[in-house]
Amino acid sequence: MFRHVLPLSLSSMYREKGVHPTDDEMETLLSEEKYPIILYLHGNSFDRAISHRVQLYNVLTTLGYHVITFDYRGYGDSDGYPSEQGLVNDSLLVYDYVKNLCVKNLVIIWGHSMGSGVATKLAMDLSIDGRPPHGLVLESPFNNLRDVIMNHPLSLSVRWMPESLVQRLIVQPLKKVGLIMKTDERITNVDCPILILHAVDDPVIPVKLARKLRVSS
Numbered sequence: 001m002f003r004h005v006l007p008l009s010l011s012s013m014y015r016e017k018g019v020h021p022t023d024d025e026m027e028t029l030l031s032e033e034k035y036p037i038i039l040y041l042h043g044n045s046f047d048r049a050i051s052h053r054v055q056l057y058n059v060l061t062t063l064g065y066h067v068i069t070f071d072y073r074g075y076g077d078s079d080g081y082p083s084e085q086g087l088v089n090d091s092l093l094v095y096d097y098v099k100n101l102c103v104k105n106l107v108i109i110w111g112h113s114m115g116s117g118v119a120t121k122l123a124m125d126l127s128i129d130g131r132p133p134h135g136l137v138l139e140s141p142f143n144n145l146r147d148v149i150m151n152h153p154l155s156l157s158v159r160w161m162p163e164s165l166v167q168r169l170i171v172q173p174l175k176k177v178g179l180i181m182k183t184d185e186r187i188t189n190v191d192c193p194i195l196i197l198h199a200v201d202d203p204v205i206p207v208k209l210a211r212k213l214r215v216s217s
Contacts, residue, residue, distance in 0.1 A: 004068055005058075035066055036066070037105055039068050039094060095107070132190070132192040134193075
């Protein structure tokens with residue numbers, strides 16, 4: 001299931017009337033060229049409806065954007081088991097739905113944390129296919145999954161390991177289950193403007209990983 005949040009100027013009209021737009025009305029409003037669209041890909045924790053994400057949707061809709069968001073397979077009310085390619089496939093399905101409905105609209109992909117890896121892979125695939133998004137926003141991104149793990153607060157007990165052991169015990173097992181997220185390699189194949197946002201005091205993903213990603217791009 002996905003959620004469509006209208007720009008404030010549109011939702012206010014319905015709120016004043018005390019009614020909710022129908023599904024058909026929502027699709028018609030989405031297809032209007034006046035309002036740009038953000039496809040928001042959330043991070044690993046919780047789901048699309050957690051309060052801090054809703055607060056961001058409200059900020060973006062106040063600025064005049066449609067926000068389209070959803071839960072990947074295995075998250076929230078979506079069935080299935082998550083995998084990296086599965087998350088990308090889910091994102092592509094929603095992106096294509098939006099683009100088929102809104103041929104001329106400006107569509108930006110916004111990925112947060114883990115979602116930044118999904119967003120970059122999606123933007124890369126679309127670029128290679130000759131239909132890149134209009135923009136890519138990476139919020140709290142990282143350069144690659146290996147560095148995220150080795151810089152996580154819980155990784156202190158394994159940081160002593162030589163790189164050969166890190167590869168054998170951590171990186172290779174992740175690859176076998178389809179977890180790669182080498183955003184630093186994929187971002188070089190993204191053919192659209194990129195904006196990187198990262199807090200200097202991020203306690204989970206250090207800002208230095210975003211800086212490494214910036215160098216790669």
